[in-house]
Amino acid sequence: MxxxxxxxxxxxxxxxxxxxxxxxxxxxxxxxxxxxxxxxxxxxxxxxxxxxxxxxxxxxxxxxxxxxxxxxxxxxxxxxxxxxxxxxxxxxxxxxxxxxxxxxxxxxxxxxxxxxxxxxxxxxxxxxxxxxxxxxxxxxxxxxxxxxxxxxxxxxxxxxxxxxxxxxxxxxxxxxxxxTPRKFDWEQISSGCQLALVGFFKKMVIADNLAPFIESVYGNGGASNGLAVVLATYAFAIQIYCDFSGYTDIARGVARMIGFELCQNFNLPYFATNPSDFWRRWHISLSTWIRDYLYVPLGGNRGGRFRVIRNLIITMFLAGLWHGARWNFVIWGLYHGLLLGIFAVIHDIRVKKQGTTGSHPPEPKLNRVGFWLSVLGFFHLTCLGWLIFRAESFASIVKLLRSVLEVWHWSLLNIDPNFVVRLALLGIPLILFQCYQFKRGDHEPWVGWSLTTRVVFYVVLFYGIVLLGSPERHEFIYFQF
Structure with missing residues (x-):
């Protein structure tokens, strides 16, 4: 069901x-x-x-x-x-x-x-x-x-x-x-309903409306021009986030309405500045599981630099395999393991230069420009990973990457204008709202809004689902895992 x-x-x-x-x-x-x-x-x-x-x-x-x-x-x-x-x-x-x-x-x-x-x-x-x-x-x-x-x-x-x-x-x-017996709490029920409504909007309006255009590019094995692949990859980054975090919002909201509080599974992952930060923000329940039950037993951060990199790559290889029995998931896991290993080496070098001590030295603080450049740069590394993740075979990965790298073949002529319009209309408001959440440091900022503002927000979400929800139903992406 x-x-x-x-x-x-x-x-x-x-x-x-x-x-x-x-x-x-x-x-x-x-x-x-x-x-x-x-x-x-x-x-x-x-x-x-x-x-x-x-x-x-x-x-x-x-x-x-x-x-x-x-x-x-x-x-x-x-x-x-x-x-x-x-x-x-x-x-x-x-x-x-x-x-x-x-x-x-x-x-x-x-x-x-x-x-x-x-x-x-x-x-x-x-x-x-x-x-x-x-x-x-x-x-x-x-x-x-x-x-x-x-x-x-x-x-x-x-x-x-x-x-x-x-x-x-x-x-x-x-x-x-x-x-433990649960107590009826109207505020808890109300906030659960609000969170579930946000989740339904993410899934039915944003993720499902982007799905057909993404499939039109990735479903043909990469036989598209590079610009189409780039736009489809940006769209998939939005789709998989809204699809999966939308499911989590619904699950947490539904559970909250019957007296349960489930763990947070997403923490604005596209604001990550490095691979370690990303996995503290994306699919948190899985990343902490593999940390506690795979990475730490393998040795974790103990031992030399080579052992740490080995542990990271093995852990992420298994995390990729957990997602499914396809080589693209394995390659995606190894890719993130490699990113984590490279970051661990860079971080270790920085720490030694600064003379910081301790088993878990803090990451160097970035100024505002450095932070946003890091966010932008790592978002594109994440998108490269999503290209690998979404591709349907190893041969498809090669074709897609080749089409992206051949920039002299990029063309606007083969781009569906409806795709670009939908990507802009769905992606830009999402990005702006997430920037607002990030600035506030609050994943459910609507809870603190005035009653009038909240009512308007919920009405917009409800009628957005009714009027703009995709007529074609798509299963949640993570059902296949």
Whole structure:
């Protein structure tokens, strides 16, 4: 079930009434039922996988929390990791790696028909796999205790607002909210409704209206002039941000309206001045997950410069692979790993010149001109990454980059004027509003506006969705991950 559908509006209306009218002992079981209906709407068969992962990690959590001898705890954790990642690998990566292996051996003259399974990818499997894994890992690290309330744990794994595209919640944050009775708070409900409305506007008006033009450029394998590719890449940078952050806004708003507070997943990412700053702002729940459960265990910032770069590249390689079983995602991850490694070296050199000490020395402060030049420069490095991310194959990446570099072939004649107009009308107001948010240091500045200003703002958003929302519905981009 998608947020952008009438069945969801009906489901949420029922859920909202139940959350505030039923006695608390019935609320969580009802939320669990609603979450399974929400997920099973796509394909009820995938509920078995969701339930199986939940049962395995519930049992492993109990065993890790005093259920086995100390020397066996690592074995229990290994069961949780192998089961969860094994299911993820089978459904998401088996065909990819088998097909890639057969292509490699074919280059040396060995022809092998690939034994592909052609399994349908369960929606949201990457998100809930990481979420349930963090539970057992945190218990193993003794950062939390296991829960004995089975149904509440099932709800933690399947909580419908953030089940299929995040944010990836930690048990230390979401489980206490599930176990504690929620109080009706009109201000919380009102702010949640406002945030969800902003998310719907981002998705339906901005992201979906740009999608057809982006597809017209990227969908033909890069057979376009360079200017079209550049404009489509700028448009995709806006689309993927509004699509994904729009989903997060809806998820956080919906959860807030029923008494839950989900973690912030975006912090004005296109105001980043360097790759490290970008990953503190973009998909925060994933970047902190891979930091805490991959990068730090690999050694993190400990060791020499080479080890730090190695850890960054391995981590981002896996982050790229997490996004999907395609080589462009792997290359995108390696690209960001390389950017992070280069920045780490430059930062280390600057710190040594300044004589700064400490395990986490501060980044040098930039003046206003330096800041905006850094923002502009890194935005274009990010867009280069988006070109790799959006391309449909390695050959497409090469064609797209070649068309961009051949500036003498750029032409306005093949550019759809409607594309340029829509990009300007949708992109410029977004940029100006984000500059306002950045200056205020507030992600929800409308909360502090006067009543009249807020009413006008919400009316504009509502009628913008009704009148300007794309008639063609596009699934959220991150549903494929």
């Amino acid at each position: 998608s947020f952008i559908s009438y069945p969801f509006l009906v489901l949420f209306a029922v859920v909202w009434l139940a959350c505030w009218l039923l006695p608390f002992r019935f609320v969580n079981p009802f939320l669990l039922l609603a979450s399974y209906v929400f997920y099973g709407w796509w394909d009820w068969r995938f509920l078995a996988l969701l339930g199986f992962s939940s049962v395995v990690d519930f049992i492993c959590g109990k065993l890790l929390d005093g259920g086995v001898a100390e020397e066996r705890r690592s074995d229990v954790l290994a069961v949780s990791v192998v089961v969860n990642l094994g299911i993820l690998a089978l459904f998401k990566y088996f065909d990819f790696f088998i097909d890639s292996f057969c292509e490699v051996v074919a280059t040396v003259g060995i022809e092998m028909p690939p034994p592909l399974l052609r399994l349908v990818l369960p929606i949201g499997i990457s998100f809930y796999t990481f979420q349930t894994l963090s539970y057992t890992i945190d218990i193993y690290r003794r950062k939390m205790s296991s829960t004995c309330r089975f149904l509440d744990f099932l709800l933690y794994v399947s909580f419908f607002p953030q089940l299929v595209a995040g944010p990836i919640e930690r048990a230390t944050s979401l489980l206490p909210q599930i176990l």
